[in-house]
Every structure is written in structure tokens, then in C-alpha cells.
Amino acid sequence: MEEIHETAKAYYNNLTEDQKDGANNMFQSMDLNGDGSVSLSEYLEILGKKGYKLSNNPKFFTELDRDGDGNLDFEEFLSLYYLIRSERLLFCDGHGCGAFLKGVYFTCVHCFQREKNFDLCPSCFSGKNFLHNHATFLDNFALLHFMATAYSNNKREGASEAAVVGLDIAKFIVEITASTACSIM
Structure with a gap:
């Protein structure tokens, strides 16, 4: 997952100011209580409403949460933003595996x-x-x-x-x- 975090950061650093505003707006829309981070409950609620059913689970949230504090700060959120915007949010279609496809698949x-x-x-x-x-x-x-x-x-x-x-x-x-x-x- 580290490679995806670094890729997301690189993409963000090369976005236009308008595109960066879009990322910031999405982050703020997920931060329902306005505390500057996205909790697991906020994550599950918003992704459930947006129809991202496979990524709408605590296991995937934990993969995004690099520091393990139970919240996604903006930098951690960028990985999710990148995966959604690039349509790279892919999961295994095997018998109930559902693993996030990080690299080779x-x-x-x-x-x-x-x-x-x-x-x-x-x-x-x-x-x-x-x-x-x-x-x-x-x-x-x-x-x-x-x-x-x-x-x-x-x-x-x-x-x-x-x-x-x-x-x-x-x-x-x-x-x-x-x-x-x-x-x-």
C-alpha cells in the first residue's frame, strides 16, 4: 500500500489548484464533524452513500490509515481520492476473496x-x-x-x-x- 500512498501524493503534487480544491472539497465532505480527519464511521457512511460497496469496509480503511490512529488525515485520504479518481479502486472477484488489488493482478x-x-x-x-x-x-x-x-x-x-x-x-x-x-x- 506504501507505493499507492506515494503515487497518490505525486499525483496530488502535480494537480492544478482547481483540482487540488476538488480533493480538499471531497475530504471536507467526508469529514462530517469538521475535526480535520475522517473517522471510520464517517468513511463507512459516506462511501456507503456513494455506492463504493467493496471499499466500504473497515479492513480497507485500516489499509488507508498509515499511522494506525483510527482516522484518515488529509495525506492518508489522498490515497482514497487517487484510487477513486483514477478508477483504480479494484478488488478481487475470486470466491469471496475481495482483496484490494494493490499491484499485479x-x-x-x-x-x-x-x-x-x-x-x-x-x-x-x-x-x-x-x-x-x-x-x-x-x-x-x-x-x-x-x-x-x-x-x-x-x-x-x-x-x-x-x-x-x-x-x-x-x-x-x-x-x-x-x-x-x-x-x-
């Missing part, structure tokens, strides 16, 4: 960028601790790399960006499976 290639992604923590993916209709998964870094490759190679006439990404991902999966005799699916 696996996503279903078929479901990617559809109505709902299907994402797994490394433990659920490795242990096959999930039920899902599709079998092709890539970790988030491999998926990002091949999306970038597809974008830069998008010189095939008439091919949509999505088709190019799909072809490149399929090519990657076939190459990995054939060359290593170890399936990532």
Missing part, C-alpha cells in the same frame, strides 16, 4: 473494457479459486504493454483499435503457450 481478456471487468489477485488466479466463463487472463502489466504495442502498430488499414488489441493479445498468448510449454490460461 490478472484480468479476463474477454471481459476487459466491457461492462464489468473480471479481475483476480495472484493468489486466487494461481490457486484457480474462481469460477468464470472465460479462460484467458493476462496480468495488468502484460495487458498494458500489448495495448500500447497495438496502438503503435495500428497501421493496418480498416482495423479498429479494439481488433488490433485483440489480435496482438491472442498472438502473445499463443507465443507464450507454444514457447514455454507453461500455460498462463
Whole structure:
């Protein structure tokens, strides 16, 4: 979680003044009693109202609370703000795992960028601790790399960006499976 805290701080430091005001306003809206911090009860109440059901739990609050004092000061809150604004607030879809996906995670290639992604923590993916209709998964870094490759190679006439990404991902999966005799699916 430390890396996310540092990333959130870096993003905040590079925001415009208007964007920083937006972060401050969100913090103040969560600080219901105006004491300069967000308590667990304030956190649960506000996130429940806003529909963030998976992050609306004491365990995740504890992860955000770096100093363990039971409250989120503004700097600790910035991690939550960053995760919400960047749409990086992801949790494992495995059998009730619900772990916050901090770093590397696996996503279903078929479901990617559809109505709902299907994402797994490394433990659920490795242990096959999930039920899902599709079998092709890539970790988030491999998926990002091949999306970038597809974008830069998008010189095939008439091919949509999505088709190019799909072809490149399929090519990657076939190459990995054939060359290593170890399936990532």
C-alpha cells in the first residue's frame, strides 16, 4: 500500500489548484464533524452513500490509515481520492476473496473494457479459486504493454483499435503457450 500512498501524493503534487480544491472539497465532505480527519464511521457512511460497496469496509480503511490512529488525515485520504479518481479502486472477484488489488493482478481478456471487468489477485488466479466463463487472463502489466504495442502498430488499414488489441493479445498468448510449454490460461 506504501507505493499507492506515494503515487497518490505525486499525483496530488502535480494537480492544478482547481483540482487540488476538488480533493480538499471531497475530504471536507467526508469529514462530517469538521475535526480535520475522517473517522471510520464517517468513511463507512459516506462511501456507503456513494455506492463504493467493496471499499466500504473497515479492513480497507485500516489499509488507508498509515499511522494506525483510527482516522484518515488529509495525506492518508489522498490515497482514497487517487484510487477513486483514477478508477483504480479494484478488488478481487475470486470466491469471496475481495482483496484490494494493490499491484499485479490478472484480468479476463474477454471481459476487459466491457461492462464489468473480471479481475483476480495472484493468489486466487494461481490457486484457480474462481469460477468464470472465460479462460484467458493476462496480468495488468502484460495487458498494458500489448495495448500500447497495438496502438503503435495500428497501421493496418480498416482495423479498429479494439481488433488490433485483440489480435496482438491472442498472438502473445499463443507465443507464450507454444514457447514455454507453461500455460498462463
